[in-house]
Amino acid sequence: MSKKAIIPAGTGTPIAPFVPGSLADGILYVSGTLPFDRDNNVVHVGDAAAQTRHVLETIKGVVETAGGSLDDVTFNMIMLxxxxxxxxxxxxxxxxxxxxxxxxxxxxxxxVKPDALIEIASIAHVGRG
Incomplete structure (x- = not known):
């Protein structure tokens, strides 16, 4: 099995030892994604809809960096x-x-941060490679 870290351009340093995504045999595992800016500050404090949009845009960036699209996402784990x-x-x-x-x-x-209202982790099938 080959494994490749997926780190979109402009990604900040994570607050823990992980990468935004890990691609193995065509399956992309997207780490739990919080509504953080690149400095790990919570964005859109108090606005669950805006935080969700930010999280999904971040996940979209990870999936696209791996060569896929949100249509390739097969499973989401949502924590609110x-x-x-x-x-x-x-x-x-x-x-x-x-x-x-x-x-x-x-x-x-x-x-992990009290102002965060949502976290989503995803699995996507983006092809073999």
Whole structure:
């Protein structure tokens, strides 16, 4: 098995020992993605929809850097801080996955920074290589 780190241009230094994505045998694993700017500050504090859009744009960048598109995403793991944000998160999520939806799960939990309202990790099949 070959494994390749996927790091989009302009990516900041992670707050822990990981890379944004890891591609192995055509399967891309996208690390848990929080609504961070390149300096690891939370963006759009208090706005779950804007944070979701930021997270999905970041994931899109990782997938595209690996040679795929969001259509290649087969599974999303969604972690949210408060169920009160569920509808706002789903509204934005539906914009990004308008066609055939990937499988997913969604749980409520504490996140690494208190102002972060959402985190998403993804799996995509972007071909063999």
């Amino acid at each position: 801080r408060d169920w009160a944000d569920y509808a706002a998160i789903n509204a934005v999520y539906a914009e990004y996955f308008a066609g055939e939806k990937p499988a997913r799960y969604c749980i409520q939990c504490g996140l």
